[in-house]
Amino acid sequence: MSEPAKAPEPTKPAEEAKISPAELKKRAKAEKQARRAAQKGDQGDAEAPPAPFTNGVPEEQQAQKQSGPQDSKPKGGQTKSQQQQKQGKPGAQEGKHERRGSQAQPLAMRPKVVQTAPPKEEARKNSKQVELFSHLYTQPRRHDISGATKDVHPAIVALGFQMSSYEICGSSARCVALLVAFKEVIQAYTTPSATSLARNLTSHYLSPQIDFLKSCRPISESMGNAIRWLKKLIAEIDPSTPEQEAKDYLCDEIDRFIRERITVTDQAIASLASGLIKNGSVILTYAKSSIVEKTILQAYANGTRFRVIVVDSRPLFEGKSLATSLMRSGLEVEYLPFSGITHAVKSATLVLLGAHSMLSNGRLQSRVGTAALAMQAHKADIPVIVCCESVKFSGKVALDSIVLNEVAPPEELLPPRVAPSQPPTTDRKDEGDDEESKVKTLHDWQDIAGLQILNLMYDVTPAEYIRMVICEYGNVPPSSVPVVHRLANESM
Amino acid sequence: MPSSTVAQTPSLSTYLKSLKHNDIETSIELFISLLKRRQIKNARPCAIATINLLLRVVGESRIRDAQQLIERIREVGRRLVAAQPREMTVGNIVRRVLEAVREVAERDQDAANGGDSGSISMPSTPISGEPQRRPDYRSRFSEFTPLQGISTQPQDMYARAQAPGERPGTSSSFMDNVAQRPPMASSVASYAGQAPSTTSLFSILQQHPPGRSPFATPPTGTQSPALKSSPTRSEESGADKFDMKAEAINSIQDIQQELDDVDNEISEFAQDHIHNNEIILTHTSSHTVQKFLMKAASKKRKFTVFHAEAYPNNHLETYATIINGGSANSQDADERWKPLTSMGITVILIPDSAVFAIMSRINKVLLAPHTVLANGSIVAAAGASTIALAAKTHRVPVVVLSGVYKLSPVYPFDTDDLVEYGDPGKVVDFQDGEFMDGVDVVNPVYDHVDAELIDLYVTNLGGCAPSYLYRIVADHYRVEDIDLSAKAEAEVEGG
Numbered sequence: 003m004s005e006p007a008k009a010p011e012p013t014k015p016a017e018e019a020k021i022s023p024a025e026l027k028k029r030a031k032a033e034k035q036a037r038r039a040a041q042k043g044d045q046g047d048a049e050a051p052p053a054p055f056t057n058g059v060p061e062e063q064q065a066q067k068q069s070g071p072q073d074s075k076p077k078g079g080q081t082k083s084q085q086q087q088k089q090g091k092p093g094a095q096e097g098k099h100e101r102r103g104s105q106a107q108p109l110a111m112r113p114k115v116v117q118t119a120p121p122k123e124e125a126r127k128n129s130k131q132v133e134l135f136s137h138l139y140t141q142p143r144r145h146d147i148s149g150a151t152k153d154v155h156p157a158i159v160a161l162g163f164q165m166s167s168y169e170i171c172g173s174s175a176r177c178v179a180l181l182v183a184f185k186e187v188i189q190a191y192t193t194p195s196a197t198s199l200a201r202n203l204t205s206h207y208l209s210p211q212i213d214f215l216k217s218c219r220p221i222s223e224s225m226g227n228a229i230r231w232l233k234k235l236i237a238e239i240d241p242s243t244p245e246q247e248a249k250d251y252l253c254d255e256i257d258r259f260i261r262e263r264i265t266v267t268d269q270a271i272a273s274l275a276s277g278l279i280k281n282g283s284v285i286l287t288y289a290k291s292s293i294v295e296k297t298i299l300q301a302y303a304n305g306t307r308f309r310v311i312v313v314d315s316r317p318l319f320e321g322k323s324l325a326t327s328l329m330r331s332g333l334e335v336e337y338l339p340f341s342g343i344t345h346a347v348k349s350a351t352l353v354l355l356g357a358h359s360m361l362s363n364g365r366l367q368s369r370v371g372t373a374a375l376a377m378q379a380h381k382a383d384i385p386v387i388v389c390c391e392s393v394k395f396s397g398k399v400a401l402d403s404i405v406l407n408e409v410a411p412p413e414e415l416l417p418p419r420v421a422p423s424q425p426p427t428t429d430r431k432d433e434g435d436d437e438e439s440k441v442k443t444l445h446d447w448q449d450i451a452g453l454q455i456l457n458l459m460y461d462v463t464p465a466e467y468i469r470m471v472i473c474e475y476g477n478v479p480p481s482s483v484p485v486v487h488r489l490a491n492e493s494m
Numbered sequence: 495m496p497s498s499t500v501a502q503t504p505s506l507s508t509y510l511k512s513l514k515h516n517d518i519e520t521s522i523e524l525f526i527s528l529l530k531r532r533q534i535k536n537a538r539p540c541a542i543a544t545i546n547l548l549l550r551v552v553g554e555s556r557i558r559d560a561q562q563l564i565e566r567i568r569e570v571g572r573r574l575v576a577a578q579p580r581e582m583t584v585g586n587i588v589r590r591v592l593e594a595v596r597e598v599a600e601r602d603q604d605a606a607n608g609g610d611s612g613s614i615s616m617p618s619t620p621i622s623g624e625p626q627r628r629p630d631y632r633s634r635f636s637e638f639t640p641l642q643g644i645s646t647q648p649q650d651m652y653a654r655a656q657a658p659g660e661r662p663g664t665s666s667s668f669m670d671n672v673a674q675r676p677p678m679a680s681s682v683a684s685y686a687g688q689a690p691s692t693t694s695l696f697s698i699l700q701q702h703p704p705g706r707s708p709f710a711t712p713p714t715g716t717q718s719p720a721l722k723s724s725p726t727r728s729e730e731s732g733a734d735k736f737d738m739k740a741e742a743i744n745s746i747q748d749i750q751q752e753l754d755d756v757d758n759e760i761s762e763f764a765q766d767h768i769h770n771n772e773i774i775l776t777h778t779s780s781h782t783v784q785k786f787l788m789k790a791a792s793k794k795r796k797f798t799v800f801h802a803e804a805y806p807n808n809h810l811e812t813y814a815t816i817i818n819g820g821s822a823n824s825q826d827a828d829e830r831w832k833p834l835t836s837m838g839i840t841v842i843l844i845p846d847s848a849v850f851a852i853m854s855r856i857n858k859v860l861l862a863p864h865t866v867l868a869n870g871s872i873v874a875a876a877g878a879s880t881i882a883l884a885a886k887t888h889r890v891p892v893v894v895l896s897g898v899y900k901l902s903p904v905y906p907f908d909t910d911d912l913v914e915y916g917d918p919g920k921v922v923d924f925q926d927g928e929f930m931d932g933v934d935v936v937n938p939v940y941d942h943v944d945a946e947l948i949d950l951y952v953t954n955l956g957g958c959a960p961s962y963l964y965r966i967v968a969d970h971y972r973v974e975d976i977d978l979s980a981k982a983e984a985e986v987e988g989g
Contacts, residue, residue, distance in 0.1 A: 132842055134852070134855060315845060315846070315847040316803075316805055316845045316846075316847070317845065322922070322929070325929070325933050326928075326929060326933075329929070329932035329933050330932075334934075335932070335933045335934065336933070336934040336935075336936060337921070337922065337929075337933045337934065337935045337936070338921075338935075338936050338937075338938075339805060339806050339921045339937065340805070340845075340846045340847050340877070340880075341804065341805065341806070341807070341846055341875075341876035341877040341880075341938065341941075342876060342936055342937065342938045343879075343880055344876070344879045344880065344938070344941050344942075345913070345936060345938045348910070369847075370845075370847045370848050370851055371846075371847030371848070371850075373850040373851065374847065374849060374850040374880050374884060377850060377880075377883060377884060377887060378879075378880060378883060381883060402851075402854045402855075403850070403851035403852070403854075404851075404852075404854070404855070407851075415843070415845060417809070417810070417813070441818060442817050442818060443813070443817065444813040444816075444817060444843075446817070447817070447843075450817065450833075450835050451835060452834075452835035452836075452838065452839060452840045452841060453816065453817070453835045453840075453841050453842075453843070454840065454841070454842045454843070455842070455843045455844075456800075456842050456843070456844045456848065456852075457845070458844075458848050458851055458852075460851075461847075461848070461850055461851035462851075
C-alpha cells in the first residue's frame with residue numbers, strides 16, 4: 003500500500019523543481035475529486051462510491067431500519083460515516099493502487115462501502131420532516147419499553163404510555179397524573195448511604211423518570227411548572243430530616259399542590275366563569291378543556307338554561323367526548339367539524355376556551371385550531387374568554403405557532419385503513435392493468451418523494467382576540483399574564 | 495328503459511352516455527333527479543351535463559322562431575334551476591346558452607332587416623323583482639343586479655321620462671317609442687345585448703356585431719367577432735331561419751369547448767403568479783388549482799404547497815389528488831395527470847385546524863370556488879372562509895381560480911341561503927346512535943367568502959380584481975335572462 007506511494011516521493015526531492023508543479027496539480031486535482039465525491043456522497047448519489055461493494059449495504063440499511071424511529075442514532079451514524087468517508091476518499095483517490103491494496107482488508111473497506119447508503123436513507127428520512135418545524139423533531143415518541151433504563155419506576159412507565167397514546171390528554175390531567183405518579187416514586191426511593199435526600203433525589207432519581215416521560219411525549223407547561231416547584235421543594239429539605247419523614251412531607255406537599263393549584267382552583271374558576279353564562283346564551287367551545295367542561299356543568303347546575311356548540315377537529319376528536327358528556331348531563335349540544343366554524347359563530351354569544359399555557363406576551367397556546375376559532379369569533383364580535391389555572395402560566399413568549407410547538411407522529415393523521423372488499427382484478431379490467439399498481443392511498447405516503455404530513459398539536463392565539471383570562475386570581479386581561487406568572491410560579 | 499346502467503351508480507358519465515339514446519323529456523327528468531339526489535354535484539360536472547342537455551334540446555327542437563327557442567330553453571332552464579337552486583352553475587350555463595341564442599337571433603334579424611331601423615330585437619326590460627319559486631331560497635335581484643344600471647338605454651330613459659310615476663324596475667311600454675326616436679349612435683362599450691345596431695356611418699365604422707360584447711369570451715375558432723359579422727349578413731338573407739338553429743348549436747358548442755379548455759386557459763397564467771421558493775396554501779381537491787400548480791412546476795418553478803385536507807366532505811378526494819394526480823375514475827382518459835410531488839414539488843398535508851398556525855409563513859393562498867357571485871364574493875368549500883380570514887389577518891394575498899362559467903349574475907341578499915348542509919353521517923357515523931340522538935350534528939358543505947377577503951381572480955379571460963367581475967357578468971349574460979321564471983317572460987311579451 004505504501005510502496006507505490008513511496009515511489010513518487012523519493013523522486014520528488016530529486017526533481018522537485020520540475021515535478022512539484024505537476025505533482026501539486028495532481029494533488030489539487032485529487033483533492034478536488036475527493037471533495038466532489040464527498041459532496042456527492044452527502045447527497046446520496048449512487049455513482050460516487052464504488053459499485054461492487056454491496057455486502058455492507060443491506061446490513062447497514064437493516065441497522066438503519068431497526069433504529070428507524072430514533073433519529074439520534076442514524077444521525078450519529080451519519081456523522082461517523084461522513085468522517086470516515088472524508089478520510090477514506092482522499093486515501094482512495096491519491097493513487098489508484100491504493101484502492102486495490104486496501105481491498106485486501108475488507109474490514110477497513112466496509113465503512114467506506116456504506117457511505118452513500120446512509121446518507122440516502124438519511125435524506126429520505128429527513129425529507130419526511132417538514133423543514134419549518136425541523137427543530138421540533140428532536141425525539142420520536144417512544145411506543146415500547148425497549149431502551150428505557152432500569153431506573154424508571156413502573157408507575158412512570160405506565161404514565162408514559164398513557165400519555166403517548168392520548169389516554170391522559172390535556173394539560174391539567176397530565177400535571178395531576180404526573181404528581182400522583184411522583185408520589186409513588188418518592189415513596190419507593192431510598193437514599194444511598196453517601197449522600198442526602200435533598201441532593202440525590204432530584205438529580206439521580208427523578209431525572210431519569212422525567213427523561214423517560216419526555217421521550218414518550220414532550221411535557222406540558224403545567225408539568226414543567228410542577229416539576230420546577232417540586233425540585234425547589236426537595237432542595238429546601240433539611241438534610242437532618244429522617245428519610246421517611248422527608249418522603250411523607252413531600253407527598254403531603256404534592257397533595258396540597260394538587261388540591262390548591264388545580265382542584266380548588268378549578269372550582270373557583272368554574273364558579274367565576276359560570277356567572278358569565280346567562281339564560282339563553284349560546285356557548286361556543288373548541289375541543290375538550292376540563293375546566294370549560296366544569297364551568298358549563300356548574301352553570302347548568304345553577305339552573306341557567308343555555309345551549310352549547312362544540313367544534314371539533316382531527317385527529318384527536320376531543321370535542322366529541324366533551325359533547326357526549328355534556329349531552330349526558332342534559333344540555334342541548336350542537337356538534338360541528340372544524341369546517342363548520344363559520345356556521346358556529348353565526349349564533350354564538352360567548353366563546354369559552356381552555357389553555358395549554360398562557361404565554362407572557364399575552365398569547366394563548368392551546369389545541370391547534372383554537373386561534374382560527376378565536377379569530378372568527380373576534381370578527382363576529384363575540385367575547386372570547388380563556389379559563390386557565392395559574393399553574394399553566396408561562397414565562398415564555400412566542401410570536402407565532404412555529405417556535406413553541408409539538409409535532410405529533412404523522413401517522414395519526416392517516417385515515418383508517420379500508421380493507422379492499424373484492425379482489426382488485428375482477429372489476430377493473432377495462433382500466434388496464436397498469437392502473438392497479440398506480441393507485442396508491444395515503445398510507446403509502448412514505449414512498450412518495452416530496453410528500454410530507456404535518457401534525458401540529460398547538461397553536462398560538464394573538465392576545466387581541468382574547469377578551470379576558472379567568473384564573474384563581476380573578477379576571478385578568480391577557481396583558482397581566484407575566485404578573486400572575488411571577489406571583490404564582492416564581493415566588494414560591 | 496335501457497338496462498345497461500343497472501350496475502352503475504348514476505353519475506355524470508352515465509348521464510352523458512344515456513343522453514345519446516334517451517328522448518329529451520326523459521333526459522331532462524333524469525338530470526333533474528340526479529341534481530335533486532346530489533348524484534351530480536360540483537360546478538364542472540353540472541356545467542358539462544347542462545350544456546350537453548341543452549345542446550340536445552336545441553338540436554332536437556323543431557322550432558324555427560328565435561323567441562320560441564328562447565322560451566323553450568327558458569322553460570327547461572327553469573326546471574333545472576328549481577331542482578337544485580344552490581347549484582348555480584346550472585343556471586349560469588342556461589343563461590349563457592340563452593345569450594348565445596339571442597345573439598344569433600339578433601344577428602339574423604339584422605340580416606333580415608337589412609340594417610333598417612334595426613333596433614333591439616328583444617325588449618331590454620329590467621326584470622321586476624320576482625322571488626324564486628322555491629320558498630326557502632329568497633333572492634331578490636332585480637334592483638340590485640349589477641346589470642341594472644347597464645341596461646339603461648336612451649330609449650329607456652325617454653320612456654321613463656314619459657312615465658315618471660312608474661317604478662324603475664317595471665316594464666314600460668317603450669316599444670312604441672322606439673320607432674319614433676332614432677337610436678343614438680352610442681359608443682358600444684360593453685352593454686351586454688343592448689348595443690344598438692344602427693345604420694349611421696358610425697356604426698359601420700364600429701364593426702361590432704350587435705348584441706355581442708367585444709369583451710366576452712371569444713368564440714373559439716374566430717379571430718375577432720368583427721370579421722364574422724359582415725360576410726354572414728349578406729349570405730344568410732335567404733336561409734336564415736334554418737341557419738339560426740345551426741348557428742345556435744355552433745355557439746353552444748363553443749361554450750362546450752370553453753368548458754373543456756377552462757383549466758388549461760387558467761393555468762396559462764400560472765407563471766405570472768408563482769415564483770420560486772414560494773410557499774402556497776391550498777384547500778380541497780380542485781383540479782383547476784392542481785393544474786395551475788402543475789403548469790408552474792413544469793416551468794421549473796420550485797415551490798412548496800401546504801394542502802389543507804378539507805375534512806369531512808372532501809378529504810378522501812384530496813388525498814387521492816395529492817397521491818395520484820388526476821383521478822382514476824375521471825370521465826375521459828385525457829383528464830389524468832401526474833401528481834405535483836412527481837414534479838419535484840414538496841407537498842405538505844395539514845389538517846384544516848392548522849391553517850392559522852402556519853399562515854404566518856405562507857406567501858399566497860389559492861382557492862377554487864363553487865360559485866362566484868357578481869359582487870366579487872364566492873361560495874367555496876367549507877373552511878375557505880377561515881383560510882381567507884386568516885390570510886387577511888396575516889396580509890397574505892388570496893387568489894381565486896375560476897372559470898367564467900362559475901360566475902353567476904344572481905346576487906342574492908341572504909348569503910346564508912347559499913350554504914348547503916350535507917350529510918352529518920360524515921362527521922359522526924350514524925352507528926353512534928346515542929350521540930346522534932342527543933346531539934345536533936351539523937355539516938355545512940360550503941362557506942361564503944366576502945369580496946373584501948379576496949385579492950385577485952384568475953379566470954380563463956385573465957386576472958382581474960373582485961371589483962371588475964360585474965363587467966364580466968355583463969359581457970356574458972343578458973339582463974332579461976337573470977330571472978328565468980315564466981312570469982317575467984310573460985310580462986316582457988305583454989309589455
